[in-house]
Amino acid sequence: MPLIKFDLVVGRSPEQLQTLLDAAHDAMVRAFNVPERDRYQIVHQHPANEMMIEDTGLGFTRTQDVVVLTVTSRPRSAEQKQAFYKETVEALRDKCGIDPQDVLISIVTNSDEDWSFGLGEAQFVTGKL
Amino acid sequence: MPLIKFDLVVGRSPEQLQTLLDAAHDAMVRAFNVPERDRYQIVHQHPANEMMIEDTGLGFTRTQDVVVLTVTSRPRSAEQKQAFYKETVEALRDKCGIDPQDVLISIVTNSDEDWSFGLGEAQFVTGKL
Amino acid sequence: MPLIKFDLVVGRSPEQLQTLLDAAHDAMVRAFNVPERDRYQIVHQHPANEMMIEDTGLGFTRTQDVVVLTVTSRPRSAEQKQAFYKETVEALRDKCGIDPQDVLISIVTNSDEDWSFGLGEAQFVTGKL
Numbered sequence: 001m002p003l004i005k006f007d008l009v010v011g012r013s014p015e016q017l018q019t020l021l022d023a024a025h026d027a028m029v030r031a032f033n034v035p036e037r038d039r040y041q042i043v044h045q046h047p048a049n050e051m052m053i054e055d056t057g058l059g060f061t062r063t064q065d066v067v068v069l070t071v072t073s074r075p076r077s078a079e080q081k082q083a084f085y086k087e088t089v090e091a092l093r094d095k096c097g098i099d100p101q102d103v104l105i106s107i108v109t110n111s112d113e114d115w116s117f118g119l120g121e122a123q124f125v126t127g128k129l
Numbered sequence: 130m131p132l133i134k135f136d137l138v139v140g141r142s143p144e145q146l147q148t149l150l151d152a153a154h155d156a157m158v159r160a161f162n163v164p165e166r167d168r169y170q171i172v173h174q175h176p177a178n179e180m181m182i183e184d185t186g187l188g189f190t191r192t193q194d195v196v197v198l199t200v201t202s203r204p205r206s207a208e209q210k211q212a213f214y215k216e217t218v219e220a221l222r223d224k225c226g227i228d229p230q231d232v233l234i235s236i237v238t239n240s241d242e243d244w245s246f247g248l249g250e251a252q253f254v255t256g257k258l
Numbered sequence: 259m260p261l262i263k264f265d266l267v268v269g270r271s272p273e274q275l276q277t278l279l280d281a282a283h284d285a286m287v288r289a290f291n292v293p294e295r296d297r298y299q300i301v302h303q304h305p306a307n308e309m310m311i312e313d314t315g316l317g318f319t320r321t322q323d324v325v326v327l328t329v330t331s332r333p334r335s336a337e338q339k340q341a342f343y344k345e346t347v348e349a350l351r352d353k354c355g356i357d358p359q360d361v362l363i364s365i366v367t368n369s370d371e372d373w374s375f376g377l378g379e380a381q382f383v384t385g386k387l
Binding site: 001003014017018021025034035037038039040041042043044045072108110113114115116117118119120121122123125128129 | 136173175178179180181182183184185186187189197199207210211214215216217218219229230231232233234235236237238
């Protein structure tokens with residue numbers, strides 16, 4: 001159920017984009033232990049001047065490969081979140097050649113009643129999930 | 130005051146898009162009982178490969194009509210949220226022919242002090258709203 | 259660390275856009291007292307019919323200049339948020355000629371463990387920030 005929005009600089013081919021989304025999804029499934037079809041990914045591609053992603057003085061070098069993941073999820077433990085960060089940067093590095101310095105992730109938490117996956121039902125409330 | 134972002138696959142005409150936004154707004158006004166001009170809608174249109182919207186095993190068939198609504202709102206009761214889901218899918222089905230299986234909604238809650246509607250004021254805090 | 263998404267109507271030049279982002283960043287640095295390189299800005303530009311931004315009856319006139327800022331941040335006091343609203347509209351008015359009636363801001367709060375700025379680490383948790 002996490003809904004993940006990806007903000008990227010334009011320039012990847014459709015195949016590269018698909019590989020990136022698959023890698024990120026695999027990492028999320030592992031870290032959060034959710035079903036394989038618990039996949040809700042939306043991509044926004046931008047000209048480079050629409051993404052100003054600096055580093056709060058941490059010393060990271062950001063490139064055109066930069067990936068910003070904005071995640072909305074029901075509550076997850078700090079351990080799950082840290083596993084998610086680690087799994088994601090490793091997957092994007094291994095499958096897409098993206099430098100771990102180029103991956104920024106931000107999570108926002110909501111609750112069971114905040115999701116309707118279809119049919120206008122709140123499946124976490126009705127017991128269907 | 131809910132701010133609603135719509136992620137859609139490209140292909141609708143401007144008229145179809147307007148009908149969709151009007152229908153979603155009417156549903157929101159009914160479910161949350163807000164003023165008619167409490168309307169804050171932003172649309173993102175995507176090539177189909179930028180939206181990977183599956184079903185967590187619920188068995189939904191998603192099509193090019195898929196609509197993802199991401200809502201930011203002050204607190205609403207579970208009943209209001211469930212009414213919002215139901216009203217929205219019914220409105221999108223009746224006014225736009227969108228299958229209720231194609232509508233995913235996710236809500237995030239914030240608070241009074243988190244809104245400035247203009248002039249740099251926090252209208253829920255100052256008492257103007 | 260606030261991550262700020264800007265939704266705008268298309269039509270600004272790259273220079274105008276840069277001026278807008280710089281002005282908004284300066285305002286945020288002042289209001290939240292964060293480091294200069296604590297800059298995470300993403301822009302979405304839209305045809306006018308993709309942004310329906312009304313006024314809840316407050317009497318604002320919205321134009322093609324309308325700017326919607328969606329902010330994700332660790333907790334900030336009500337005072338900081340109100341300073342942020344004020345600093346932002348003043349900066350956008352003074353540097354970009356944007357009417358304060360045209361600026362809507364919405365904030366969502368998350369926590370320390372919800373941020374990874376790179377390397378798959380949660381820098382607020384590990385003590386690097």
